[in-house]
Amino acid sequence: MERLDKKLGTLSALPILIVLTLSFLAPLIVVAAFSIMPQKVFSLWNIPDFSAYATVVTQGYWKSLAWALGMALASTAVLFVVCWPLAFAMAKVFGRFTLILTIAVVVSLFVSENIRLFGWILTLMKGGLIGGHLKAWFGIDMDGALYNVPVIVFGLVYVYFPFMLFPLAQGISMVPDDARQAAADLGASKWRILWEIDLPLAAPGIVVGSLLSFVLAAGALAESKLLGGQTVIVMADEVETAFTYGQDWPLGSALSMVLIVIIGSMAIFGVSKVDLDAIMGRKR
Amino acid sequence: MEPSRSTKFVLYAYGILAILILYLPLVSVGFASVSKARYLTFPIKNYATRWYGKALESSTVADILTTSISIAAIVTVVSMIVGFFGALAFARYQWRFRSLFQKFILIPIFFPQTVLGLALLMWFNAIGIIPTWKTAVVAHLVWISPIATLVIAIRAYSFDPALEEAARDMGATTWQILKEVTIPLLLPGIVSAGLFSFLLSWGNFPLSLFTTGADSTLPEWLYAKMVSGYTPLVPTLGMLSVFASAVILLVALLVPQVIRLARTARRVDQESTN
Numbered sequence: 248m249e250r251l252d253k254k255l256g257t258l259s260a261l262p263i264l265i266v267l268t269l270s271f272l273a274p275l276i277v278v279a280a281f282s283i284m285p286q287k288v289f290s291l292w293n294i295p296d297f298s299a300y301a302t303v304v305t306q307g308y309w310k311s312l313a314w315a316l317g318m319a320l321a322s323t324a325v326l327f328v329v330c331w332p333l334a335f336a337m338a339k340v341f342g343r344f345t346l347i348l349t350i351a352v353v354v355s356l357f358v359s360e361n362i363r364l365f366g367w368i369l370t371l372m373k374g375g376l377i378g379g380h381l382k383a384w385f386g387i388d389m390d391g392a393l394y395n396v397p398v399i400v401f402g403l404v405y406v407y408f409p410f411m412l413f414p415l416a417q418g419i420s421m422v423p424d425d426a427r428q429a430a431a432d433l434g435a436s437k438w439r440i441l442w443e444i445d446l447p448l449a450a451p452g453i454v455v456g457s458l459l460s461f462v463l464a465a466g467a468l469a470e471s472k473l474l475g476g477q478t479v480i481v482m483a484d485e486v487e488t489a490f491t492y493g494q495d496w497p498l499g500s501a502l503s504m505v506l507i508v509i510i511g512s513m514a515i516f517g518v519s520k521v522d523l524d525a526i527m528g529r530k531r
Numbered sequence: 532m533e534p535s536r537s538t539k540f541v542l543y544a545y546g547i548l549a550i551l552i553l554y555l556p557l558v559s560v561g562f563a564s565v566s567k568a569r570y571l572t573f574p575i576k577n578y579a580t581r582w583y584g585k586a587l588e589s590s591t592v593a594d595i596l597t598t599s600i601s602i603a604a605i606v607t608v609v610s611m612i613v614g615f616f617g618a619l620a621f622a623r624y625q626w627r628f629r630s631l632f633q634k635f636i637l638i639p640i641f642f643p644q645t646v647l648g649l650a651l652l653m654w655f656n657a658i659g660i661i662p663t664w665k666t667a668v669v670a671h672l673v674w675i676s677p678i679a680t681l682v683i684a685i686r687a688y689s690f691d692p693a694l695e696e697a698a699r700d701m702g703a704t705t706w707q708i709l710k711e712v713t714i715p716l717l718l719p720g721i722v723s724a725g726l727f728s729f730l731l732s733w734g735n736f737p738l739s740l741f742t743t744g745a746d747s748t749l750p751e752w753l754y755a756k757m758v759s760g761y762t763p764l765v766p767t768l769g770m771l772s773v774f775a776s777a778v779i780l781l782v783a784l785l786v787p788q789v790i791r792l793a794r795t796a797r798r799v800d801q802e803s804t805n
Contacts, residue, residue, distance in 0.1 A: 256626025263616065357731070361757065363556050369562075466646060468737065490741075
């Protein structure tokens with residue numbers, strides 16, 4: 248039986264491994280190869296140099312990287328605070344309502360990110376859903392709330408909300424009620440229970456949720472472009488510009504490599520910390 | 532340690548508020564799509580549905596929809612097949628590299644999709660393939676096939692290996708076991724994975740952006756018009772895309788119910804004739 252399991256396991260892993268080799272590994276290798284080509288070439292048959300990386304360092308691209316990482320950090324922090332009470336309620340308080348909330352959140356994911364962000368433009372712009380009605384009903388004149396850094400962070404928080412909420416709820420549901428009850432019986436305050444029971448025991452969920460939202464927000468493009476206008480330029484935007492307007496594939500690749508290395512190492516770290524069998528419910 | 536009534540009330544109110552905020556932008560798009568004016572301001576004074584008529588008549592729109600549907604359909608079929616076997620390797624069989632495999636499958640989900648799209652564009656260029664909507668299928672699979680695998684794996688975890696072993700003891704071949712035991716048991720997971728795949732592919736923008744070549748999907752077209760050259764067709768097509776997803780979702784949720792009802796009705800019928 249065991250030998251058969253081994254054979255069947257390898258066999259059934261093959262199809263997706265082939266798909267991911269062709270669509271994930273191979274493209275990443277091509278990016279890495281292009282990043283050490285001389286600038287402005289479109290083929291891989293050149294003598295490698297590191298001029299593209301030199302440009303990345305000397306041309307002030309660190310600013311875009313700092314904006315991308317800074318806004319990702321800010322949105323992750325906001326998401327954690329916003330999602331914690333809701334995730335707690337989903338795991339411990341809501342009964343049927345947890346299912347309704349879960350369905351509502353998952354269904355919203357099926358609507359294209361573009362359309363939802365466009366909806367926020369219509370909601371927040373001058374004369375938009377909020378501004379227009381405030382003026383018509385109460386005579387309050389409001390400038391649009393668009394095109395600044397806070398609204399980009401808001402957009403990131405909005406789009407990546409499910410990626411924090413669900414891992415957190417999963418993490419909190421693993422905190423045993425007995426432990427919380429015992430701490431309360433021994434006279435621990437609410438804050439002390441949160442600090443010494445809930446947070447440490449829900450740590451796997453917190454780590455996965457925070458990493459996932461940080462990593463996705465760090466590579467995001469549409470939020471800063473649509474909601475932020477040209478206020479700040481993030482790393483993913485620089486990558487796109489280098490490829491499209493700049494027609495400089497090696498530079499674009501070198502910029503991508505910076506993002507790929509940062510995000511890839513965080514993703515690998517996060518994934519290696521998680522026991523997937525335990526989270527996804529193996530009965531043993 | 533039951534929370535007090537007032538705490539509960541606040542938490543429920545918070546949950547409802549979260550749902551409302553989640554869907555608020557769609558309310559704006561919905562209103563904008565039925566505004567008569569060419570230049571949009573709220574509150575909307577004149578309502579009209581003529582933009583929907585225009586959208587449905589336009590041949591560009593028909594092309595875009597065909598492209599989006601073709602990509603989503605192929606992605607769905609491939610993801611269901613690949614995800615089914617992937618899920619067995621993920622959750623069911625005990626093999627040597629299982630833990631490594633599980634981790635590898637998750638990595639692409641974390642990656643920035645725009646960067647992946649560009650990487651794919653360079654890869655296609657390097658092996659001499661000109662991007663069309665068919666290359667976008669490959670691009671969508673990077674992200675969607677791992678998700679399909681996870682969705683089916685959740686189902687595969689709750690599956691009792693003894694059922695397969697029993698079939699084998701009674702002399703069934705591996706192929707027969709797959710057809711008679713494994714697939715029927717995992718079917719609900721496979722169907723939801725298919726649903727996820729279709730809807731995620733239908734709505735995906737960052738992976739399509741660089742990989743469709745001269746073709747354009749619906750989210751791509753919307754983005755291009757949002758960034759330059761707003762037309763009232765943007766909210767209209769946005770809403771049509773949302774309606775399409777909603778219809779697919781409803782059909783997918785209702786069909787099993789109808790089948791179940793029909794089955795019970797038939798059983799009741801048979802019992803009464805007996």
